[in-house]
Amino acid sequence: MTPRHGRAVAAHVLPPTAAVLVVLAAWWAVTAWTPLPAYLLPSPGAVITALVENWRTVLWPATAVTGAETLFGLGVGVIAAFLIALVVHTVTPLRRAIEPLLVATQTVPVAVLAPLLTIALGYGIAPKVVVVALLTFFPVTVSLLAGMEGVDPAVIATMRTLWARPAAILWRVRLPAALPQAFAGLRIAVTFAPVSAVFGEYAGASEGLGYHMIQAIPRLRTDVVLAEVVILTAMTALLYLLVAWLEHVACPWRPRGR
Amino acid sequence: MTPRHGRAVAAHVLPPTAAVLVVLAAWWAVTAWTPLPAYLLPSPGAVITALVENWRTVLWPATAVTGAETLFGLGVGVIAAFLIALVVHTVTPLRRAIEPLLVATQTVPVAVLAPLLTIALGYGIAPKVVVVALLTFFPVTVSLLAGMEGVDPAVIATMRTLWARPAAILWRVRLPAALPQAFAGLRIAVTFAPVSAVFGEYAGASEGLGYHMIQAIPRLRTDVVLAEVVILTAMTALLYLLVAWLEHVACPWRPRGR
Amino acid sequence: TQGAVDTDQTSRSVDVLLDWTPNPDHLALYTAQAAGYYDEAGVDVTFTTPSGTADAAKMVSLGQTDLAVSYEPDTLIAESEGLDVVSVAALVPRSITSLMTWSGSGISGPEDLAGHTVGTSGLASQETTVDWIARQHGVDPDTISYVNLSQGLNQPLIDHQVDATFGAYPNIEGVELAEHGDFPSFTATEMGVPDYAELVVIAQRSRLDDDADYAQRVRDFLAATARGQQDAENDPQTAVAALREPTAGAYTDEQLRTMVERTVPLTVNDRGFGRQDTADWATYANWMRDNGLLEQDVDGASGHTNDLLPEV
Amino acid sequence: MHRTTRASAGPSEAASNAAHLSQPTATPRLPPAAHRTERTASATADGAGPASATPPLVHCAGVSCTLDGHPVLADLDLDVAAGERIAVIGASGCGKSTLLRLLAGLLTPDSGTLAVAGRTAARDRTGACALTPQGDSLLPWLDLTDNVAVPLRNRGMRHRAARARVQALLADWGLAEAAGRRPAALSGGQRQRAALLRALVADKPVLLADEPLGALDAITRADAQDWLRRRLRETATAMVLVTHDVDEALVLADRVLLLAGRPAAVRLVESGWLADPRPRDELVGDPALADARARLLAALRADRGADPTATGGVVTTGRERVA
Amino acid sequence: MHRTTRASAGPSEAASNAAHLSQPTATPRLPPAAHRTERTASATADGAGPASATPPLVHCAGVSCTLDGHPVLADLDLDVAAGERIAVIGASGCGKSTLLRLLAGLLTPDSGTLAVAGRTAARDRTGACALTPQGDSLLPWLDLTDNVAVPLRNRGMRHRAARARVQALLADWGLAEAAGRRPAALSGGQRQRAALLRALVADKPVLLADEPLGALDAITRADAQDWLRRRLRETATAMVLVTHDVDEALVLADRVLLLAGRPAAVRLVESGWLADPRPRDELVGDPALADARARLLAALRADRGADPTATGGVVTTGRERVA
């Protein structure tokens, strides 16, 4: 590793590490110096203990379940977003027709939807996948559409004289041009995805992080709850980094940072 | 109204109206022709009846409460998004430090946060405002930042030779350039906002649409629940249209549609 | 029946939707499962946590789940809404829903409710019940403010954010609360509400009539559950051991033991496991109707059946 | 139609040139006198073209165009024969690019007739034209090679085949080294050449080029002009070239039109100096060409002088304030 | 320093001209012979300027620059005196724009010394220069007036005042009618003029202009050149002009540098023909200027011929494949 490379890594790794440490320190200080009871905010140490103690028995299997729901749901959501954006963009009247319906899908609370979903799909992984997909497709769709419509009309016009039919305009111009914005939407989507899976599990489940959380919350086992939140955060951070990396790979022509 | 204007209005109003009517018809057909019980899916007529019958007594006051939570929460969220984006963009190491924390804010389920919020803020409107702000600031922040960083570096470079200090680059170049993308984020945010308020109410409330929904669900008053969903959808659609109009007004230089 | 097990394993499955997350109220179920009584009865039992209290009646009525654990009030509401359900057993044959308060809240009984804040789990029936209790004790219900707390009834009580909660059970929430101080508690029956079965097992009424195999599975399930109940009554430690795994991460061993010890007496049924009293059902249904909790006139007697229970 | 002609591409430069010497293209031989015209349809038609019965490839009659309420072009007439090269000059902002966009079917006229290859529908016009826009409009995510190959890809050619196909062309235009760079890493002139080559690769009957060589140095530009002249002749491609370089217009085009007035129309047509294919040096020395240049510049100056509100005017006297 | 000189702006054209006739600027009078140089630091310094002790406003010595691993400029020397006008010509893709970006502090050299107004830090260089980039880089959400007024706004002037301030300038440049249009509704030449005026309005000691007049018609361009010559003289602004028009270079600049070679450096410096302020017509007829033009074009041709891998080369013989 060259010194320059080393410095770049340091610039990327140090600030977040420092921030996390600061937060941990603040958290620890609050729990140590204030009379805040442990069922409200346990100390970081207690959470780590809960994490370690329950990892093999409860948390790891739950993480696997919620992780699978998240990934499947995201996959379905992103594919749906892509297809919806394509169709809605291609058929303008359809767009005006469907847009309110898309918005409506976001306004039905999971609690209302959950019974219908479980009736249709049972209490397995399927309704959670649907909940995740339903909550993640929307940011991607909106961003992708906005990106596709923000393309310089002069470029489109020129391309039309260069044998580009509507399909070529879509695939060779609008979609690549929209990639950066679609990735912004995907960042938002992946950030919501694991929590959506947990929501999905609230709506009836027998395993997963959300299931255990819902058990632990009313029981005031806040240490376990926060251990689950820590897992959830790690999962989300991983997905977020993955998307950032994908964006980096997929959009090499873009200006970087400031 | 000129015939052309009339046609434009028709093009904008007809498709969504048609779509909503199609959905209503399908809904009505399902309830009329299948043995689906009313506690699962009441007919559109039953929902409208529930809406009208409960409007004055229950639904209108609940709508006012949830609407207020939504608007305040959105306001706080958008302002926070703006400030965070500015700060995080301006101080690069801070960005790397804060980004994971921002992501973490999205991974803490409302149910986990609720007790802390209510202890800090009581059972009034404040914790719901915080929940809405917390769930809406993120899409706006991500989109705004992505937009600010997508600016052509050649434009920035040129501006720097034209007396533009970092503040001017920010205010006169990056922010206006990011507006369209920020609006895409805002669209996502406003779509989530009313449901977020309902979530917030689930976590301890004595009024609002979410409060009534949670009461109506176990009483199997699905007609009332759906009436509440209809109100929620209308609220969201209104906000969405408002944002679309704002975008139209704020970004007159943008290419429109396809 | 043994032959049926061998020929068709899957049709011998019994999916049971719980009323809530697994807790010592379910000691009969988990003790039976841990002891292998369900296997012996040839039924393959799965327990699932629902999204909310309304799931039970809906899912059973639609045949999405074979059985569900629900509440007598909710079962009566479901019946009045025309759902296809019937209560086939009482798991907790008495009312245990309680008004809990913290000492110092100024509430030393239902007569002190005026001007106080009461947290509920968000059910309209709970507010109505507290209103009724208040009126019975000379308190104007309009002076009580309600907060919907969903799942988390205890924490706001501990933190004195509410003066009282209504909906928690003394054998569960009461044990948790005890670790945080003194929290006086009054059951609904103590405050004059007619007694009812807190937890019941509900089944799909029409299917019991049409589907003999289903009826048989329900019988087998209930018979095995009765054995679990008996074991728990004989030695609560059996129930503690059975509940340890399903409640991992929720209760400490110490809590679990105390809860089971408090729960067992509440589940004892003098008439025999699961037996429901027709007069009690009718009385409670009338009380609900009088207080506007039932849309239509419901004959409480029709809401339950003891026909599928094992002989005493 | 131009397709068959194009099939002859491939023979060596000399052979190709010889073929054209013995088989002059459809371009009309007009007397070497320039035609100064007042704006009339007949005069334009006169300068425009083939006396033969073949309909013009590009036909505008009485075309008017208003952008955002501002009348830009009015009552414009223009005919271009198949394989003919037309240059359009005019003051900055007079409407040259607008004219190209109209021809390409990217704008629709407010009134008048507009046809390319006999078709009037905008999408048909787009189908018959290839445009080199004034800004290069390259796709930022594609490297230079892929950008040039875009029309081939649009017609269904595979990626590798398309890249291979444009390789030689890039080398000819001095773009071999930069072939793998994305637009952001190209110089202005490299981008401009890519945009022109992309339009050439589209292989359409009509090439609409909006100042395609303006960002090239003098030598590269002259060579590019020669290459373009030859190529257009070989492939019998018609061209409407917008340029601010009067000499470039005279060297490349069979006819030079001056767009002037507000709203603008064709005010002057110069043609006939070009005994195609004359060597460049001979051409440049031709007094007929010098005369044409003088007339065009005079008309351009007159256009700007005549109308004080005209765009493109720089007042050379009077006080300027330091901003 | 240039600020005081600029304060004299405002008197009538004649008075201003007279002032300059009697008070020649700091620009050195060199003998009318052009300096053909091999690339050496001394030769460049020789052509560069002021024999006086005043340090040059712009100073490059041994500057090398590599972009993405490709060496673009190597060992480049260049000095520009305060108020001096320099033109840079060179083959397309040779590194002219890169040089401007280096001077403006938008790039840092790999090696060598680079100073503007005595400061070497990139941000100080940026502070002393105003750039007219090759693409116009206008802000799409501002109308033409606001775009031109951007530097004033950046310096804290109120919106209305800034708009009022540039009004006259826009009128002078024929942009009055288009003043309220956004870039998307402007013609290429209108955008280009806006970009140049914006840099002028920034009122910096050094103007770096990358082909600022390339999209203008001949007449507008000539007038713009005259205006610019006068304005730069009045305000004693130094300019580094990149242009592909050798005549424009000769008319506008005190010295013309040829950038050539791979990687490129200054290979030829022409200067001394410009008895400032000579009338344009006299200038154009000057045989010294014609000689200089011939030498520059020959060197440009030689540069492209010398290196077959050079960018910018269009091979005029040989077979071209129709893509």
Ligand SMILES: Nc1ncnc2c1ncn2[C@@H]1O[C@H](COP(=O)(O)OP(=O)(O)OP(=O)(O)O)[C@@H](O)[C@H]1O
């Ligand atoms: N959308 C529009 N709205 C209003 N005016 C417009 C619009 N587009 C172009 N114009 C105006 O129309 C005129 C013609 O523009 P056009 O681009 O055709 O000019 P041009 O002849 O190509 O000029 P140049 O040589 O500078 O490129 C200009 O004055 C321009 O300001």
Ligand SMILES: Nc1ncnc2c1ncn2[C@@H]1O[C@H](COP(=O)(O)OP(=O)(O)OP(=O)(O)O)[C@@H](O)[C@H]1O
């Ligand atoms: N980021 C980059 N990576 C690699 N090569 C680059 C990059 N930027 C520019 N170049 C190359 O550097 C060379 C110089 O570019 P520059 O823009 O300075 O040329 P120029 O002299 O201004 O040309 P033109 O007259 O065409 O504008 C070009 O060959 C270009 O391809």
Ligand SMILES: Cc1ncc(C[n+]2csc(CCO)c2C)c(N)n1
């Ligand atoms: C341990 C335990 N605590 C609370 C409840 C929730 N709850 C108590 S009463 C009631 C409504 C009855 O109509 C609900 C939802 C439960 N089921 N089990």
Ligand SMILES: [Mg+2]
């Ligand atoms: Mg133009």
Ligand SMILES: [Mg+2]
């Ligand atoms: Mg350049």
